[in-house]
Amino acid sequence: MSDRSVVKNERNYVALYRTTGVALWRAIYVYSGGSRDIADDAVAEAFARAIQHDDAIRRPESWLYRTAFHVAAAELRQKRFLVDAPERAGDEAVDLTDLTKALRRLSPNQRAAVYLFYQADLPIREVAALMGTSVTAVKVHLHRGRHRLRDLLGSEEAGDD
Numbered sequence: 762m763s764d765r766s767v768v769k770n771e772r773n774y775v776a777l778y779r780t781t782g783v784a785l786w787r788a789i790y791v792y793s794g795g796s797r798d799i800a801d802d803a804v805a806e807a808f809a810r811a812i813q814h815d816d817a818i819r820r821p822e823s824w825l826y827r828t829a830f831h832v833a834a835a836e837l838r839q840k841r842f843l844v845d846a847p848e849r850a851g852d853e854a855v856d857l858t859d860l861t862k863a864l865r866r867l868s869p870n871q872r873a874a875v876y877l878f879y880q881a882d883l884p885i886r887e888v889a890a891l892m893g894t895s896v897t898a899v900k901v902h903l904h905r906g907r908h909r910l911r912d913l914l915g916s917e918e919a920g921d922d
Contacts, residue, residue, distance in 0.1 A: 826891035871906035
């Protein structure tokens, strides 16, 4: 067996976790409205599934994002987390409390699009790929999310259209 076939058959998930894990966790944390438990579970489950289905995955980073978002969405539906999410003292910095509360009031897709585009600084095309949706849908989520944040925060800092 050649070295090339070994590399092809055994993806280095430790290195992938080191390069992708923290950013993925942050994205899921924001998407879930600030739930550390959901972020932890979704990221761990995404990596576990990736290892299990390694041969079928062409683009592991995108696959991990899509899978983690799907796992988090399922947990949010199951727990009905977004309805009356309790505040956790100490989870957010004091200066981010209002923003975190406002983000929790966005739809999960708006929250994901806003986070990935503005905080993770990803281009719209990549946000669409990570969310498993179209570029047009991401633009709609961003537009609606910005307007909703502007209304919730009562300022022009949420973005201009």
